[in-house]
Amino acid sequence: MDRAEVESKMTDLLVDELGIDRDKIKMSATFEEDLEVDSLGVVELLMALEDNFGVSIPDEEAEKIGTVGEAVDLVIQKLGG
Amino acid sequence: MPGRVALVTGGSRGIGRAIAERLATDGFRVALNYRTRRDAADAAVAAITAAGGEAVAVAGDVGDASAVAAMFASVEGSLGPVAVLINNAGITADDLLLRMKPEDWDAVIQTNLSSAYLTTKAALRGMLKARWGRIISITSVAGITGNPGQANYAAAKAGLIGFTKSVAKEVGSRGITVNAVAPGFIETELTDALGEGMRDAVLPSISVGRFGTPAEIASAVGYLASDDAAYITGQVLVVDGGLAF
Numbered sequence: 001m002d003r004a005e006v007e008s009k010m011t012d013l014l015v016d017e018l019g020i021d022r023d024k025i026k027m028s029a030t031f032e033e034d035l036e037v038d039s040l041g042v043v044e045l046l047m048a049l050e051d052n053f054g055v056s057i058p059d060e061e062a063e064k065i066g067t068v069g070e071a072v073d074l075v076i077q078k079l080g081g
Numbered sequence: 082m083p084g085r086v087a088l089v090t091g092g093s094r095g096i097g098r099a100i101a102e103r104l105a106t107d108g109f110r111v112a113l114n115y116r117t118r119r120d121a122a123d124a125a126v127a128a129i130t131a132a133g134g135e136a137v138a139v140a141g142d143v144g145d146a147s148a149v150a151a152m153f154a155s156v157e158g159s160l161g162p163v164a165v166l167i168n169n170a171g172i173t174a175d176d177l178l179l180r181m182k183p184e185d186w187d188a189v190i191q192t193n194l195s196s197a198y199l200t201t202k203a204a205l206r207g208m209l210k211a212r213w214g215r216i217i218s219i220t221s222v223a224g225i226t227g228n229p230g231q232a233n234y235a236a237a238k239a240g241l242i243g244f245t246k247s248v249a250k251e252v253g254s255r256g257i258t259v260n261a262v263a264p265g266f267i268e269t270e271l272t273d274a275l276g277e278g279m280r281d282a283v284l285p286s287i288s289v290g291r292f293g294t295p296a297e298i299a300s301a302v303g304y305l306a307s308d309d310a311a312y313i314t315g316q317v318l319v320v321d322g323g324l325a326f
Contacts, residue, residue: 038254040209040251040252043209047206047209047210
């Protein structure tokens with residue numbers, strides 16, 4: 001899976017799972033401030049990422065994710081790409 | 082559409098069995114967990130099935146992390162994600178604190194309280210996805226008033242109350258309610274072991290003048306598990322015949 005595919009899938013997940021406005025989603029957007037996702041929402045997103053991409057994201061690594069782009073980076077890393 | 086899935090820990094006997102029976106009657110597909118009493122679990126499943134309900138027995142020590150993970154995988158694989166979790170499994174190992182052995186303290190805390198951390202964490206995943214869930218823990222009046230000889234049991238049961246309120250605040254926005262039911266003295270194997278002297282000493286303090294039945298606890302749980310109770314969360318429903326107030 002290439003970066004564009006991961007970004008696209010990530011955007012779909014943010015819209016479908018967390019109900020975020022598609023227009024607000026940029027790679028530089030922060031979950032907490034820009035997208036107003038609460039801490040539980042970030043956990044839900046990570047669970048959705050695990051289920052959708054078939055990867056496993058340990059809590060210590062999840063804690064470091066602040067922006068959409070960082071989440072994409074982590075997924076790509078876990079996919080082995 | 083198949084009914085929602087309910088998992089009752091310690092569901093083979095006593096209060097747990099009554100809860101499993103009540104939830105099955107209410108249309109839930111019930112997984113009842115047991116640790117060693119396979120015979121009791123099978124009998125409970127048979128009774129539920131004979132009455133027209135749906136139930137399966139699933140083994141596992143709820144105080145053990147890998148057993149809990151295996152149990153959830155098994156239930157999700159056969160019935161589907163858990164929508165209603167009843168943290169009912171509990172043991173006693175009574176003694177005055179000064180004589181209480183470390184293993185008796187640890188076992189009661191692990192089986193009665195830490196188990197709730199393990200099972201609830203596992204169940205929340207599916208409940209968050211479904212945006213619907215019910216987590217009901219069986220605490221005890223002992224956890225509210227204390228009881229000589231039961232510092233470990235009372236500590237674990239009181240711990241379930243703090244746990245209930247905290248988790249309720251975390252997940253309420255996702256349609257998941259988290260409550261506790263606090264039974265008083267209920268006619269089960271656990272209280273049969275109390276002895277006549279204790280019984281006679283306690284009865285005068287119970288306003289309705291008798292011990293309760295497991296079905297009466299199951300009724301409270303059944304209500305909290307229903308859609309009717311969607312606006313109730315973080316609460317402890319005391320079902321003790323008017324003892325601890």
